[in-house]
Amino acid sequence: MANPQMVMYDEEFKQINSVIEKLLKEANAKVIFLVDKNGQLISGVGETERFDTTSLASLTAGNIAATGGMAKLIGEKEFSILFHEGEKDNLHISIVGGRVILVVLFDSRSSLGLVRLRVKKASDELTIIFGGLLKKAEEKEKSGDTDFPFAEITDDDIDNLFS
Amino acid sequence: MSFINYASREINCKIVYYGPGLCGKTTNLQFVYQKTAPDAKGKMISLATETERTLFFDFLPLALGEIRGFKTRFHLYTVPGQVFYDASRKLILKGVDGVVFVADSQEERMDANIESLENLRVNLQEQGYELDKLPFVVQYNKRDLPSVLPVDNLRKELNPTNVPDFEACATTGEGVFETLKAVAKLILVDLKQGK
């Protein structure tokens, strides 16, 4: 496999959510979500039900992938921060720990300066959590200690999905 | 690479539809979208040109149901088939769990099919994948048209390793779900084996 399997456990999920909840408050943001670079939504907080977060996640990853491709062409490693300014709402998109994308949606109740400042702090915390998560997953895999639910699936289970 | 979330009990897998320009990749997704119950699908996103050619990708999230208490989601993507969009195709292959190669069965598109399949191999290799090790199925599309090649000819060129393959007419939907099911199944079997 080209990449290690992306997994999420309860413990880290809670830690991650508490970091982005705090960021939501401190940055006065409307919505914050975390996406992996392949476009899968990891978690979201704030007014998430008002937005189609699944689509946003996929497009965010596409956006990061496209600008990453542009960066390479001009000899940069990647653009680690993107900012999109709208009439009302703005998006601050940044890469955390090289692997995960942090998206902050905010309006005029906040400011780019504030968001940038708070994101920096939260990013450091998230980088540590995701680093630990990766290690944990690798160790579990090595020791064969996976509580992986799919080990026992049957053909019937699979067929039932499509019935 | 699939994403397993033990906290929310979800598994997400990424399926990419690949193939030459106009072979019917977007039409496959459109049919799946039309025929899937509202609660099992998200919005279909198409980043396309004004003439409806895929510019970056189409995206369709499906939540088919649960296996052993885990919500199983498939994220379907298409690549832009036109030759000059190669940089975009590479990006979309990142993190892929399974590939559908959609071939255009018309005789005059045979060269384009071969070129696209070769391009798929090369682009996967660049990402560190090997096509022969990935869940992979082939679809011979546009079987309704008059100038199609016999399936045996197509198979010889496009499916030498004998992966599951299907005849289809994406506009009417024939073969569309069979193709999707087959690749989804291969992905789940891979997951089961802990690959």
Ligand SMILES: Nc1nc2c(ncn2[C@@H]2O[C@H](COP(=O)(O)OP(=O)(O)OP(=O)(O)O)[C@@H](O)[C@H]2O)c(=O)[nH]1
């Ligand atoms: N007759 C016939 N036409 C088809 C079939 N599948 C797709 N088409 C038509 O072929 C044309 C191109 O289909 P698309 O699905 O847009 O092709 P694509 O592979 O997404 O093309 P790109 O986005 O350029 O890569 C459309 O006009 C479709 O209606 C088929 O099975 N039979």
Ligand SMILES: [Mg+2]
């Ligand atoms: Mg298309």
